[in-house]
Amino acid sequence: MQPSSLLSSLHSSINLHSTPSLSLLPPSSSSSSSSSFLSFHSSSSLHFTPLNVSFSPLHATSPTKTKGLSFRVTCASTNQPLKVMISGAPASGKGTQCELIVQKFGLVHISTGDLLRAEVSAGTEIGNKAKEFMNAGQLVPDEIVTAMVTTRLSREDAKEKGWLLDGYPRSFSQAESLEKLKIRPDVYVVLDVPDEILIDRCIGRKLDPVTGKIYHLKNFPPETEEIKARLVTRPDDTEEKVKSRLDIYKQNAKSISSTYSNIMKKVNGNRPKEMVFKDVESLLSQAQGEKVKTATSGKPALKSEDSWKGIPTRLNNIPHSREIRNYFYDDVLQATQRAVNDGRTRLRVDINIPELNPEMDVYRIGTLMELVRVLALSFADDGKRVKVCVQGSMGEGALAGMPLQLAGTRKILEFMDWGNEGAMGTFINIGSIGAKEVGEQDDMFILVAPQNAVGNCIIDDLRAMTDVAGQRPVILINPRLKDLPGSSGIMQTMGREERLVYAASFESCYFFRLLYYMGTQYPIMGALRMSYPYRYELYKRVDEAPGKEKYVILATFPEKPNSDEINDAFLGKPRNQAKKASGFWGFLSGVF
Numbered sequence: 250m251q252p253s254s255l256l257s258s259l260h261s262s263i264n265l266h267s268t269p270s271l272s273l274l275p276p277s278s279s280s281s282s283s284s285s286f287l288s289f290h291s292s293s294s295l296h297f298t299p300l301n302v303s304f305s306p307l308h309a310t311s312p313t314k315t316k317g318l319s320f321r322v323t324c325a326s327t328n329q330p331l332k333v334m335i336s337g338a339p340a341s342g343k344g345t346q347c348e349l350i351v352q353k354f355g356l357v358h359i360s361t362g363d364l365l366r367a368e369v370s371a372g373t374e375i376g377n378k379a380k381e382f383m384n385a386g387q388l389v390p391d392e393i394v395t396a397m398v399t400t401r402l403s404r405e406d407a408k409e410k411g412w413l414l415d416g417y418p419r420s421f422s423q424a425e426s427l428e429k430l431k432i433r434p435d436v437y438v439v440l441d442v443p444d445e446i447l448i449d450r451c452i453g454r455k456l457d458p459v460t461g462k463i464y465h466l467k468n469f470p471p472e473t474e475e476i477k478a479r480l481v482t483r484p485d486d487t488e489e490k491v492k493s494r495l496d497i498y499k500q501n502a503k504s505i506s507s508t509y510s511n512i513m514k515k516v517n518g519n520r521p522k523e524m525v526f527k528d529v530e531s532l533l534s535q536a537q538g539e540k541v542k543t544a545t546s547g548k549p550a551l552k553s554e555d556s557w558k559g560i561p562t563r564l565n566n567i568p569h570s571r572e573i574r575n576y577f578y579d580d581v582l583q584a585t586q587r588a589v590n591d592g593r594t595r596l597r598v599d600i601n602i603p604e605l606n607p608e609m610d611v612y613r614i615g616t617l618m619e620l621v622r623v624l625a626l627s628f629a630d631d632g633k634r635v636k637v638c639v640q641g642s643m644g645e646g647a648l649a650g651m652p653l654q655l656a657g658t659r660k661i662l663e664f665m666d667w668g669n670e671g672a673m674g675t676f677i678n679i680g681s682i683g684a685k686e687v688g689e690q691d692d693m694f695i696l697v698a699p700q701n702a703v704g705n706c707i708i709d710d711l712r713a714m715t716d717v718a719g720q721r722p723v724i725l726i727n728p729r730l731k732d733l734p735g736s737s738g739i740m741q742t743m744g745r746e747e748r749l750v751y752a753a754s755f756e757s758c759y760f761f762r763l764l765y766y767m768g769t770q771y772p773i774m775g776a777l778r779m780s781y782p783y784r785y786e787l788y789k790r791v792d793e794a795p796g797k798e799k800y801v802i803l804a805t806f807p808e809k810p811n812s813d814e815i816n817d818a819f820l821g822k823p824r825n826q827a828k829k830a831s832g833f834w835g836f837l838s839g840v841f
């Protein structure tokens with residue numbers, strides 16, 4: 250039996266406040282501010298304002314042509330057209346692969362290099378500006394290129410047929426511009442070719458100005474003498490300029506790929522172009538297949554990140570209102586579903602609203618249980634058999650204890666209201682942590698706050714469990730896998746490194762943490778949030794009027810920022826400026 254509409258009974262409260270009193274936070278304060286003595290910078294340095302430039306439609310399309318197709322995948326059939334980015338060093342074969350991709354998948358090819366060359370040859374204002382940078386083998390200023398790309402992406406054909414973005418983003422700030430506009434590809438293909446090959450490829454490259462086709466004097470010579478006679482060489486294809494372009498590519502590649510690390514696919518581009526295309530084609534077909542599957546599975550469409558409502562306010566009001574709790578449950582659920590649908594199998598959720606922060610005495614085990622119930626019922630509603638696991642008592646004799654915050658958890662789970670659809674015992678089962686808990690019928694596992702306790706380490710049981718679980722998703726909710734000091738000192742020494750590596754193998758799919766001044770838990774200064782597959786977002790809490798607050802975004806990060814980066818963002822300092830947190834700005838130190 251598959252439970253349907255299990256979610257209808259989700260939010261019946263279980264009312265289990267472990268500590269109803271509140272000592273650190275004023276009971277009904279809505280994080281009122283002492284921030285007025287701090288002069289935060291109110292605007293984000295990451296704002297993107299497209300330039301007011303217009304492009305002639307003639308030049309706005311890529312010259313890539315499509316020719317006699319044997320078979321074309323119709324990407325628009327799901328109303329979810331494919332979105333692809335292709336990247337790689339100069340002459341890694343992006344343009345060559347794009348010709349083949351367009352033939353097969355019918356995507357709209359948007360090549361910034363081609364768009365710029367079209368502007369240059371048309372002698373437009375933009376072309377004249379871009380020319381000097383291009384001829385020197387340097388990047389054209391972001392404002393020009395970004396405006397060009399976003400204008401082109403917003404056209405109907407790209408929305409309908411899907412797009413293939415070639416040569417953009419080429420710097421971290423370009424990637425950030427797209428992220429801010431919520432423009433994300435389904436797959437990010439990187440062509441990998443050794444440097445020495447790249448230089449030879451550039452020097453031998455010839456272009457046909459009539460068809461836009463790319464040739465190489467040795468590798469792909471022109472078909473006829475007539476074509477050969479009209480071929481041209483790009484002005485930036487000299488050895489010296491290629492080296493400069495290659496340097497620039499290398500300087501930027503890492504920061505861009507970190508933005509897309511979860512969808513990045515590297516392809517060996519140092520093979521005949523047909524072989525390279527085989528790999529590219531299979532990656533794109535796979536991405537397309539996944540889109541079709543999601544669109545036709547009848548599952549409720551995930552709310553897009555665009556509809557995210559922002560951070561809820563009054564988070565210092567404890568207990569949290571039902572709306573606030575539901576808000577976070579929903580936020581975690583969406584991120585987790587996206588990650589599981591993307592085939593991620595080792596996941597962790599870290600949510601530290603006051604009621605779920607074990608370091609605060611307003612911690613409520615009931616809130617944790619409610620969150621677990623929302624996740625489990627939702628996955629069960631999708632037809633998955635979910636095992637919800639809580640670690641049992643650990644160790645022996647005097648050490649046979651269990652972490653305080655988990656005491657009674659299993660009983661609570663068993664007594665909870667799991668709806669009237671019979672999910673409990675069929676699609677949802679309760680177990681503990683360990684290899685023998687993994688049944689053949691289980692499709693996935695949700696582990697409730699697995700944690701090391703003094704003198705005892707949960708990681709061996711966890712590892713044994715994940716070994717047996719194989720490719721089935723294992724989701725840790727608020728794990729605490731750091732070593733804890735024990736009287737024997739064993740945990741600090743034996744196998745420590747291995748344990749840390751194992752703990753780090755779980756990928757974060759949701760992160761939320763409130764930020765305070767160093768050493769305090771009041772007032773709330775801001776928040777850090779990450780929802781898979783998006784970036785870490787740093788927010789500042791601002792008092793608009795007495796009793797009225799809001800959160801404004803300050804910056805985004807591809808990886809979890811450290812406290813220096815957070816401090817710098819609060820101070821409005823440019824990124825990457827090495828600086829230690831100091832003075833009262835050290836408020837975030839120690840948070841992580």
Ligand code: AP5
Nearest residue numbers: 339340341342343344345361362383389416450454465522
């Ligand atoms: P752009 O045109 O994008 O140049 P690029 O990235 O340097 O890439 P190329 O076009 O040189 O190479 P490719 O990877 O497409 O290789 P191709 O298929 O042609 O940009 C040019 C300039 O515009 C930049 O330098 C910059 O100034 C500006 N610009 C562009 N985007 C920008 C941005 N976002 N921001 C700022 N500025 C920007 O292949 C190369 C050769 O190898 C060909 O001869 C081909 O026949 C051959 N070949 C291809 N595949 C194979 C294979 N598998 N085996 C053997 N030979 C092969």
